[in-house]
Amino acid sequence: MMRNQGRSHPRWTETAGGQAMVIFALTAAVLFALMGLAIDAGISYLHSDLQQRAAAAAALSGVSYLPGATAEATQEALLTAERDGYPNTLPNTVVVTQPTANELRVAITAPAPVYFLGLLGFGTHDVTAYATAEYLPPIQLGQPGNQLGTTATQVGSGGNNYYFLRTEGWGNPRSEGDAFTPSPTETANSCSPASSCTASPADVHQVSCIDGTDTCAGNPDHLLVNDTGGYNYLIWVPQGTTADIQVYNPSFDPGTDNNSTIYTYHDDDSSFPTLTSYNPSSSSVPYQDYAAMGFTLYAVPVLYSRQSDVPLLQDVFCPFNAYALESGQAKYSYYEANQTAGANGCDAPGSTSPKQVSVAATPAAFHSWISLNSYTPTGNDANLFYQPFSDPTALSQYGTQISGHYYLSGGSAGQYFRLRVDTLAWDGAVINTSNSTNSPSVDSSASSPDGYPYAHDAYALRAVTPSGGTGNCAAAAPATCTVSALADMGLYTPIQSGSTSLSFQVPLFYLSSAYAGKVISVRVFDPGDVGGNAYLGIQQPEYTSSTGSAVAAQFATLLTPGGGSPEVDNVGTSLGAGSNTPIPVNGGTAAYGPQSAVVQTSRGGGAIYNGQWVQFNIQIPSNYQAVGSGSDPGYWNLWYGVGPNTTAGDTITVEVQYLGSPVHLLPNS
Numbered sequence: 001m002m003r004n005q006g007r008s009h010p011r012w013t014e015t016a017g018g019q020a021m022v023i024f025a026l027t028a029a030v031l032f033a034l035m036g037l038a039i040d041a042g043i044s045y046l047h048s049d050l051q052q053r054a055a056a057a058a059a060l061s062g063v064s065y066l067p068g069a070t071a072e073a074t075q076e077a078l079l080t081a082e083r084d085g086y087p088n089t090l091p092n093t094v095v096v097t098q099p100t101a102n103e104l105r106v107a108i109t110a111p112a113p114v115y116f117l118g119l120l121g122f123g124t125h126d127v128t129a130y131a132t133a134e135y136l137p138p139i140q141l142g143q144p145g146n147q148l149g150t151t152a153t154q155v156g157s158g159g160n161n162y163y164f165l166r167t168e169g170w171g172n173p174r175s176e177g178d179a180f181t182p183s184p185t186e187t188a189n190s191c192s193p194a195s196s197c198t199a200s201p202a203d204v205h206q207v208s209c210i211d212g213t214d215t216c217a218g219n220p221d222h223l224l225v226n227d228t229g230g231y232n233y234l235i236w237v238p239q240g241t242t243a244d245i246q247v248y249n250p251s252f253d254p255g256t257d258n259n260s261t262i263y264t265y266h267d268d269d270s271s272f273p274t275l276t277s278y279n280p281s282s283s284s285v286p287y288q289d290y291a292a293m294g295f296t297l298y299a300v301p302v303l304y305s306r307q308s309d310v311p312l313l314q315d316v317f318c319p320f321n322a323y324a325l326e327s328g329q330a331k332y333s334y335y336e337a338n339q340t341a342g343a344n345g346c347d348a349p350g351s352t353s354p355k356q357v358s359v360a361a362t363p364a365a366f367h368s369w370i371s372l373n374s375y376t377p378t379g380n381d382a383n384l385f386y387q388p389f390s391d392p393t394a395l396s397q398y399g400t401q402i403s404g405h406y407y408l409s410g411g412s413a414g415q416y417f418r419l420r421v422d423t424l425a426w427d428g429a430v431i432n433t434s435n436s437t438n439s440p441s442v443d444s445s446a447s448s449p450d451g452y453p454y455a456h457d458a459y460a461l462r463a464v465t466p467s468g469g470t471g472n473c474a475a476a477a478p479a480t481c482t483v484s485a486l487a488d489m490g491l492y493t494p495i496q497s498g499s500t501s502l503s504f505q506v507p508l509f510y511l512s513s514a515y516a517g518k519v520i521s522v523r524v525f526d527p528g529d530v531g532g533n534a535y536l537g538i539q540q541p542e543y544t545s546s547t548g549s550a551v552a553a554q555f556a557t558l559l560t561p562g563g564g565s566p567e568v569d570n571v572g573t574s575l576g577a578g579s580n581t582p583i584p585v586n587g588g589t590a591a592y593g594p595q596s597a598v599v600q601t602s603r604g605g606g607a608i609y610n611g612q613w614v615q616f617n618i619q620i621p622s623n624y625q626a627v628g629s630g631s632d633p634g635y636w637n638l639w640y641g642v643g644p645n646t647t648a649g650d651t652i653t654v655e656v657q658y659l660g661s662p663v664h665l666l667p668n669s
Contacts, residue, residue, distance in 0.1 A: 047112045051129035054084035055106045056665055059133035062096065063104040064304035064663055066135050069413060070098055077106050086110055102514045103666070105132040135304060136662040138234060139520070140510040141485035141654065144635060146473045148233065148483040149460030149491075151248050152367055162506045165459050165485075166492040166651050167231060167423050169291050170431050170452030174573075175611040177651030178490050179203050179525040180228060181423050183452055184574075197611030199574040205229025206487035206655070207420075213306050214420075217430045221311050221389055224294050224430050230422040232486040234300070235463055237410035237417065241471025242400050243481050244407050245297060245372045245419060248460035251317040251365040251384060252291045253332075290319035291455035292346050292424040295372055296389075297408075299398040300416035304663055309418055312398065312406075314389040315372050316428050318346035319455070322362050331358045332366075335427075336383045344386045347427040355383075369462070372419075374405035386428075402468045410471065418486065419461065426453055458492055484510070488655040493640060502644075505539060505637040509656050510626070512634075517622040518658060519559055523571065523615045525653035528601030528608055532643035534650075537598035538616055539637040546623040555596035556636065558585065559617040568599060571613035575655070580615065598639070617659070 062077030074096045081087070081094045086108050088094040093109040107130035142148040149165040168178035175197045176182070184199035191197035208229030209216035215225050237243045294316050298309040320334035333356045337346050363381045364370065377385045392406075398415065399406035408417055425431050431452065463481035465473045473481035493506070511520070527536045538556040545551050558566035569580035585599055597616045601608055626634035638654070 047110070048127045048129055050084075051086065051108045051110055051127060052131065054081050054086050055108045055129045056131040056133070057081075057084060058094070058096075058106040058108075059104050059131045060663060060665065062106070063102075063133040063135040064302055066098070066104060066303075067101040067137065073098070073104055077104060081106065081108060099132065100514075102137060102512070103132055103134050105130060130668065132666045132668065134514065134664060134666050136514050136518070136658055137512055138303065138486060138662075139515075139656045139658065140234070140482070141487075141489045141508070141656055142233075142483065143507040144482075144510070146464065146481040146483055147460065147462040148485065149248070149458075151460055163491040163493045165231070165461065166490045167421065167455075167457050167459075168490075168651070169289070169423060169455035169457075171289065171454040172456065173197060173611075174199065175526060175529075175607075176456075177492075177526045177529060177653060179613070179653040180205050180231075180488070180490075191611055197573060201574055201576040202228070203575055205232070206657070207232050207306055215311070221391075223296055223311060223314055223389055224316060224422065224424060224428065225296065225420065226422050226424075226430055230294075230296075230420045231488070231490060233419045233421070233461055234482075234484050234486045235408070235417040235419060236482045237408050237415050237463065237473075238471060238481065239410050239412060239414045241410040241473060241481065242402070242407050242465060242469030243410070243417075243463040243473050244374065244466040244469070245417075246369045246462050246464060247295060247372060248369050248462070249365070249367050249457075250293055250295065250315075250370050250459060251363070252293060252319040252455045252457045253322050253363075253366050288426050289454035290321075290426040291453035291457065292319055292426060292428040293317045293457060293459075294420075294422040294424050294428075296420040296422070297372060298418040298420070299394065300418050303416055306418075310391075310394050310398070311389065312391055312394050312417075313372070313387065315375065315385065315387055316344070316346075316424070317365055317370075318384045318386075318428065319426060320363060320384055322366055331356070332362055333357065334363075334380075334384055337386050337428075344388045345428045346386075355380075371466075373399075373407050374403075374466070400469070402466060405466075407466050407469060408463075421459075423453070423455065423457070487657070488653060490651065490653050492651045493649065503535075503639060503641040505639050507635040508538070508638040508654065510635050511620065511624075513625045515620050515658070516624040518620050518660070520618050520620065520656060520658050521615055522597075522618060523575070523613050523655040525613050525655075526607070526609065526611055527614060527650065527652050528610075529650045530602050530642055531605045532602065533600065533604065534602035534643070535598055535639075535641040536601045536614075537596065537639040537641075538618060539639045541626070541634050541636055543621075543634065544625045545621075546625065551621070551623075553637075555598055555639070556616070556618045557621070558597050559619045567617040568597070569615045569617075570609060571615045573611055573613070575613060583614070 058077040058081040061080040062073040065073035065076060077096045078088055078094055086092050086094060091111050095107045097105045099105055107128055109126050109128040112125055112127045143162050150162055166178065168176055168181050170181060170183055172178065172182045173191065174182045174184065175191050179199075180203055184202040204210045205228060207214045209225070209227040210229070214229055215223055217225055217227055219225070235243070235245065294314060296314040297312045299312055300309055302308045318334065318337050320332050322332045335347055336355060337344070357380055363384055364377065365381070365384065375385065395406035398409060400409040409415065461483050463473045463483055465471060522538055524536065528534050539553060540556045542553045543551050558568060560566050565582065566585050568583050568585050570583045571577065571580055583599060585596065597618060599614060601614070
């Protein structure tokens with residue numbers, strides 16, 4: 001009875017061991033599955049992250065082709081996804097859609113591989129990643145329609161009576177209102193001390209060689225362009241439309257016609273020598289104070305990138321001195337252009353003195369519209385014009401030939417073009433180049449003894465349908481051609497008040513509905529060069545809210561950071577200085593509202609911000625929807641107020657930009 005005492009029952013041991021083995025096997029299987037799930041989940045997450053990055057890259061690469069070029073945007077997005085390892089072939093699927101005119105959505109679906117779970121019978125599963133990119137279209141500076149700037153004869157006539165486009169010569173002081181063309185070092189200055197108007201670092205155009213966003217001097221096409229950039233204009237030619245790009249008053253041509261003062265609006269006659277002193281043997285060498293003007297046309301395949309622009313042609317107009325216009329026998333003098341093959345210029349070999357001409361009419365370029373596409377000068381006019389560059393292959397690709405001349409074509413989907421305006425030396429030479437410190441230096445061989453060309457040239461631009469062309473550039477929106485400044489614009493406002501105070505508004509820039517809720521910066525250089533008191537402000541247009549109700553026009557609402565004071569700043573002499581000084585809004589009063597974008601710019605005839613940048617940071621309403629038709633087509637206005645008997649003859653430079661990257665990803669929802 002006692003033999004088995006203290007020993008385990010064999011059956012009990014076998015049963016317990018078997019149960020333990022089963023439990024261990026089940027636990028191991030579960031742990032193995034969990035481990036496999038964790039590893040495969042990590043691998044799936046890694047693949048999902050790679051897909052997300054590929055979708056984002058594809059959306060960003062394609063969205064810059066919008067608006068308009070949907071096929072190109074889709075193709076670029078698909079190519080980018082393929083380069084990142086996701087071709088649009090099974091088992092992958094890449095879907096590109098366009099939620100709005102300025103948005104591109106890319107969805108990539110691909111199988112996520114399994115490894116450990118495959119041993120348990122689980123197969124691959126599809127993972128979808130998507131990204132939406134938005135491209136904010138360039139802010140259109142200028143006025144509505146197919147013409148930008150006014151002509152001498154349109155002053156006071158309404159219609160296009162807004163302002164002149166303006167560029168100053170390199171020898172003029174920055175305090176005259178052109179922030180980019182005059183020498184930043186104030187070689188000839190009207191500021192005391194000179195440093196109060198000296199830009200440090202030097203101001204350059206947003207589109208410039210120095211910033212790496214445009215062509216440089218000495219480029220492969222040998223274009224005559226300044227490294228600090230030029231004034232650029234964006235031209236839209238609609239589908240099925242042919243456009244001739246014309247410049248009003250393309251030559252710098254000061255006159256001394258005392259009976260026709262309208263010409264002084266475009267060229268400051270009093271500062272330039274008359275015929276008797278227009279002599280190269282003179283000790284002051286006044287002819288070098290004149291400036292040649294370069295106009296370069298580009299096709300714009302990608303709206304976002306200036307580096308991809310295709311040069312089509314460049315026209316250079318030499319300066320001349322017009323005088324005695326009231327005599328009935330127009331007179332002018334000029335230096336003969338160099339027409340030698342491969343050696344263009346405004347100073348032909350052996351041209352040691354200006355040619356003096358007395359004819360029935362001044363040259364065709366004098367205060368007239370001249371075609372950049374088809375100008376064929378005759379007689380003496382041929383000595384005032386040359387074309388250093390023309391690409392027949394590119395012109396045939398982006399243009400339509402009519403009567404032996406190429407005009408710009410909107411093609412089957414519409415096409416953007418760019419016109420760049422450069423102020424050159426009197427002989428057509430490039431004036432400034434860049435150095436290691438990214439500030440302009442002067443080519444001494446092209447500069448005059450007193451500094452630089454001392455020109456004040458005003459002009460206008462328009463796109464019209466040539467004879468025999470298709471479409472109508474001047475038709476009502478949305479079929480019209482448009483001309484607008486790109487990034488920055490120099491302008492002159494020859495508006496005169498009467499016996500009482502005067503305020504006027506001129507269209508300044510257009511914002512699409514894509515800017516709703518965004519913050520933009522409006523910078524104005526050297527405002528207030530007028531007699532008496534002057535005020536400057538920014539007015540928003542009447543617009544349609546998201547509820548469908550109209551919101552009346554009013555002064556723009558300033559950004560109020562952190563609940564503090566409205567943000568208006570005196571940036572100083574240079575955009576790159578990086579120091580903002582808060583300035584009082586509303587001219588020191590609350591007459592325009594507590595957050596209105598209005599500042600006093602002149603007090604008793606003295607400019608408050610002489611040679612300075614004033615910056616308005618404007619909060620665009622979140623329900624903003626630009627009005628696209630009617631009497632108020634969604635343009636934001638420059639508001640100017642002056643006192644009695646005051647002329648607002650003010651040259652200013654305006655720069656408008658979005659405070660952020662125009663190409664960016666939107667949050668996924």
